[in-house]
Amino acid sequence: MTVSERDVRHVAELARLHVEDDEIVGLVGHFTGIMAHFNALARAGEEGRLPLDDLSPVVFAHDEIPPLRADEVVESSVGRAVLDAAPDAREGFFVVPRIMEGDE
Amino acid sequence: MNAVYMPVIGLEVHVQLATASKIFCSCSTDSMGAEPNRNVCPVCLGLPGTLPVMNEHALRLGIRAGLALSCAIRDRTIFHRKNYFYPDLPKAYQISQYDLPLAEGGEIVITGDDGAPKRIRITRLHLEEDAGKLVHSAADGRLEGAERSFVDYNRGGVPLAEIVSEPDMSSPREAREYVQTLRRLVRYLGVSDGDMEKGSLRVDANISLKKVDGATGDLLFWGERSEVKNMNSLRAVERALAYEIERQRILMERGGTPERETRHWNDGAGVTTAMRSKEAANDYRYFPDPDLPPMLVTEAMEERERRALPEMPWKKAERFTEQYGLPAADVEVLVESLPLADYFEACVAAGASPLRASNWVRVEVFRVMNERKLPADAFPVAALSLGRLVAMVDEKKLSTTVAREVFDAMAGGKSLDEALKGAGAAQGGIASEALEGIIRAVVAQNPDVLDEIRSGKDGSGKKRKFLTGLVMKETRGQADGKQVQAILDSVLGELL
Numbered sequence: 174m175t176v177s178e179r180d181v182r183h184v185a186e187l188a189r190l191h192v193e194d195d196e197i198v199g200l201v202g203h204f205t206g207i208m209a210h211f212n213a214l215a216r217a218g219e220e221g222r223l224p225l226d227d228l229s230p231v232v233f234a235h236d237e238i239p240p241l242r243a244d245e246v247v248e249s250s251v252g253r254a255v256l257d258a259a260p261d262a263r264e265g266f267f268v269v270p271r272i273m274e275g276d277e
Numbered sequence: 278m279n280a281v282y283m284p285v286i287g288l289e290v291h292v293q294l295a296t297a298s299k300i301f302c303s304c305s306t307d308s309m310g311a312e313p314n315r316n317v318c319p320v321c322l323g324l325p326g327t328l329p330v331m332n333e334h335a336l337r338l339g340i341r342a343g344l345a346l347s348c349a350i351r352d353r354t355i356f357h358r359k360n361y362f363y364p365d366l367p368k369a370y371q372i373s374q375y376d377l378p379l380a381e382g383g384e385i386v387i388t389g390d391d392g393a394p395k396r397i398r399i400t401r402l403h404l405e406e407d408a409g410k411l412v413h414s415a416a417d418g419r420l421e422g423a424e425r426s427f428v429d430y431n432r433g434g435v436p437l438a439e440i441v442s443e444p445d446m447s448s449p450r451e452a453r454e455y456v457q458t459l460r461r462l463v464r465y466l467g468v469s470d471g472d473m474e475k476g477s478l479r480v481d482a483n484i485s486l487k488k489v490d491g492a493t494g495d496l497l498f499w500g501e502r503s504e505v506k507n508m509n510s511l512r513a514v515e516r517a518l519a520y521e522i523e524r525q526r527i528l529m530e531r532g533g534t535p536e537r538e539t540r541h542w543n544d545g546a547g548v549t550t551a552m553r554s555k556e557a558a559n560d561y562r563y564f565p566d567p568d569l570p571p572m573l574v575t576e577a578m579e580e581r582e583r584r585a586l587p588e589m590p591w592k593k594a595e596r597f598t599e600q601y602g603l604p605a606a607d608v609e610v611l612v613e614s615l616p617l618a619d620y621f622e623a624c625v626a627a628g629a630s631p632l633r634a635s636n637w638v639r640v641e642v643f644r645v646m647n648e649r650k651l652p653a654d655a656f657p658v659a660a661l662s663l664g665r666l667v668a669m670v671d672e673k674k675l676s677t678t679v680a681r682e683v684f685d686a687m688a689g690g691k692s693l694d695e696a697l698k699g700a701g702a703a704q705g706g707i708a709s710e711a712l713e714g715i716i717r718a719v720v721a722q723n724p725d726v727l728d729e730i731r732s733g734k735d736g737s738g739k740k741r742k743f744l745t746g747l748v749m750k751e752t753r754g755q756a757d758g759k760q761v762q763a764i765l766d767s768v769l770g771e772l773l
Contacts, residue, residue, distance in 0.1 A: 187560055189362045239570040244296050244334035247303035249318035252430075256314060265313040266412065266427035269364045 176204040279491035282526045285502075286452050286484045286518060287444035290459055291437050292469045293407070293477035294338045300406050300436035301329030301372065301569075308431035309475070321406075321434035323368030328568050335404065335436040336379075340574060341582040342438055342468045343380025343402045345589065350579055354379045355571045356404075357563045364428050365408035373439075375563045378403035379574075385462070386591065387454045390447060397455055398443035409433035438468070444483065449518035453511050456480055461590050465615045473510050480508050482518055485535065486525045500525055500535040505549055507542045517542040521549050593618055601631035610639050616653035617642075620660045627664025630671045637667050641681065645688045658684065662693040676754035700753075712748075712756055713764050719747045720768060731773055741765065 181200045185192040192200065261268035299306055302320035320327045343350050357375035380402040389395030409430040440459065446452045460471040460478055471478045485502035489495065505521055508514045520542075525535045540549040588596070590612050597608045597618075612618050617638065624634040642656065642663070651657075666683055669675040675683070679700050686696035720727055723744065730740050741762075748761050 187360075187362075187562065238573050238575070240330060241333035241336065242298075242303070242330040244298050244332050245303060246298045246305045247318075249304065251319055251322065251324075252314040252317040255317070255322055255324075261425075263427070265315075266429055267314065267364070268425050269428055271413070271424050271426050 176201055176208060180204065280497060281489045281491045282522075282529065283487040283489055284447055284449075284484060284518070284522050285444045285487055285499075286446040286448075286482060288442045288446070288452060288455060289481040289483070290440045290442075290456065291407075291479040291481075292342070292440060292459075292463050292471070294335050294436040294438055295467060295469050296332055296334045296338065296436055298332060299434035300332050300335045300404065302434055304434065306435045308435075311431055313427075313429035313431060316431045317433070321367070322430060323366075329372060329566075331569065331572060332436060336572060336574075337578065337582055338436075338466075338468045339379050339402065339404045339438050340579060341466050341585060342440070342463060343383065344579070344583055345462055345466055345586055346380070346383035346385060346399045346402065346440070348380035348383035348399060348402055350380050350574055351377060352574050352576075353377070353571050354574065356566045356569045358566045359405075360562045363408075364426065365411055365433070367409070367430060367433065371406060371408060372566055372569070373405035373563075374403035379572075385442075385455065385458055387451060387458050390451060395445075395451070397445045397451075400441040400443055402438055402440045405437050405439060407432050407435040407437050444485075449515040449522070452482060452518055453515040456514055457511055458590075461613060465587050465590050476509070480514055481506050482508070482514065482521075484518060484521050484525070486522065486529060488529060498529070500529060501537040503535060503537070503549075504539045505542055506539060506552075507544075509544065513542060513544050516544075516547065517549060520547065524549065587615065590615075601625065601635070603631060603635050607632075607635045607639065611635060614653055620653055620656065623660030624664035624667060627661045627668065628671075629664045629667035633667050633671055634664065637663060637684075641684055657690060658687045662687055665693060673757045676749075676756070678754035712752070712760065713768065715751050715756075716744075716748055716761065716764050716768050719744060719751060720765075720772065723747070727769075727772065730769065741769075 178197050178201060181197055181204060182192070184204075185200075256262040256265065256267065259267050293306075294300075296306055298304060299316075299321055302318050304316040304318050304321055305311075306316070308316050320329055340350055354374065355377050356372050358370040359373045359375075360370045362369050378401040381400070383399035383402070384396050385399060386394050386396055409428055410432050412427040412429065442455065446455055456478075460473070463469040463478070464471045469477055473479070482505045483502045484505060486500045487496060488498040488500070490497055503521060503525070505517050508517045521540065528535055539552045541552050542549050594608050594612045597603055597611060598605065603611070611621050620642070621634060621638045624638065625631050629637075642653075642658070645651070645658075646653065646656065663684070666675070666680055666687075670677060670680045682700045683693070683696040686699050687693060691699065726740050726744060729735060735741060744765060745758070745761050748765065749756060749758070752761075
């Protein structure tokens with residue numbers, strides 16, 4: 174798979190990252206390298222080297238039931254501290270630039 | 278050619294699970310009236326270095342709902358990150374499920390438009406965390422400001438089950454019926470309070486129109502679907518879909534093609550409006566959340582939830598029809614809420630006849646519940662007491678009028694015995710000697726009427742009825758009408 178400048182700009186937009194035009198070429202190079210690595214991983218299951226194709230995300234590394242939490246309320250007082258550290262807060266709310274309903 | 282437009286509707290319903298704490302942290306889920314950003318902690322605020330841990334009860338409720346919808350429960354299920362950049366998500370991703378949801382392939386049966394049972398297939402049920410709430414302005418003006426939005430994360434991390442149907446509904450009415458059936462089910466299961474106004478049950482609809490040749494039934498054209506959001510009541514679901522069907526139909530009739538878009542229902546204006554579409558926004562870049570191990574649903578867990586299932590509302594409806602011989606309309610009302618259905622059955626168990634008990638519950642109990650905004654399980658009159666009261670009416674020991682007075686006194690906090698005494702009614706009704714005394718007094722007080730009867734002017738029996746009415750009034754309706762007639766006849770017989 175080849176990575177284009179358009180791909181890089183698309184990913185940057187999704188991540189809400191501002192990328193200068195002169196940075197794009199370098200990033201295309203990075204992306205291409207990363208994709209090459211994934212291609213290598215994808216080939217690892219071939220020729221009987223590793224049974225990766227049989228692995229799914231639901232395979233457990235250990236044969237143990239994952240921890241679950243009892244449904245009990247524990248209060249945290251961190252909200253106040255986080256509000257104090259926020260760039261803008263008012264009346265207990267975090268304040269952000271106006272976003273209209275439906276601007277997703 | 279006569280073209281017919283057929284709506285195709287699928288629904289996504291978000292149900293807030295009835296847990297005390299959030300899905301991945303120990304913050305309270307009860308934010309009614311709480312100050313903003315009170316129920317937050319490092320985990321649901323997405324602070325670095327924190328790890329989510331699954332709430333066992335949320336998982337159990339999800340399993341229970343899945344089983345009740347006849348879904349297959351996946352024994353190993355995983356969570357994905359759904360990435361999008363919006364201030365309602367402090368982490369910039371929502372923990373949700375993607376290709377391996379907790380439950381899949383179920384069904385629910387509704388009454389279709391033709392009156393016959395209709396199967397609506399359930400695609401999947403998955404668990405996810407809710408997002409925070411954005412406030413754009415407050416009614417009291419305190420938060421006014423065109424340049425700013427206000428964010429409250431109390432709701433962020435509250436557990437949701439998203440239940441997705443196949444596009445099996447063909448009308449706004451069927452969609453409403455589906456939501457109503459689902460709401461009743463989650464309430465029966467104790468999975469959610471299902472309150473649409475509070476936002477504990479939210480509905481998004483996918484709707485498209487098929488253009489079909491009216492004569493041959495051939496499919497001529499199938500428009501793109503729109504997704505309608507922000508329907509906050511059953512009525513809004515029905516109205517929004519009816520509007521959207523009209524909008525798409527008119528568009529297609531004018532030669533246009535509906536676009537795939539998200540539309541916002543504006544309840545006040547009664548219209549849907551397009552939300553600004555951004556292709557990029559739909560690229561959620563799902564990937565498995567590395568912070569959460571796969572969830573293991575053991576057979577024991579599944580079995581425990583299966584045993585926790587109550588009698589399903591549709592089964593209860595069948596049973597009420599057969600066992601109690603109630604009309605369909607009565608059954609519909611009684612099974613709508615589990616506490617109410619239980620209350621009715623307890624009345625019957627206490628000796629009331631089913632039909633009269635049903636009438637009392639649907640009329641008197643509902644009236645007091647509505648007046649005082651009470652849920653059925655907090656009703657002040659014990660079902661046993663109402664059952665005994667109704668039984669007295671059945672046995673004609675009490676008239677309906679007096680029974681209502683007794684009921685109101687019980688609703689005011691009195692016991693059945695106190696209320697009976699207060700209404701001047703002894704439990705055995707009125708002794709016939711006492712009744713005879715009253716009748717003699719009534720006749721003595723109305724010599725003119727007696728004269729008219731004597732002179733044979735009462736061929737139609739009106740005068741007798743008049744006297745009976747006076748007696749009933751005197752006994753405040755406690756006397757049995759037939760008994761009054763019999764005694765009156767014998768008293769008059771002596772005097773004539």
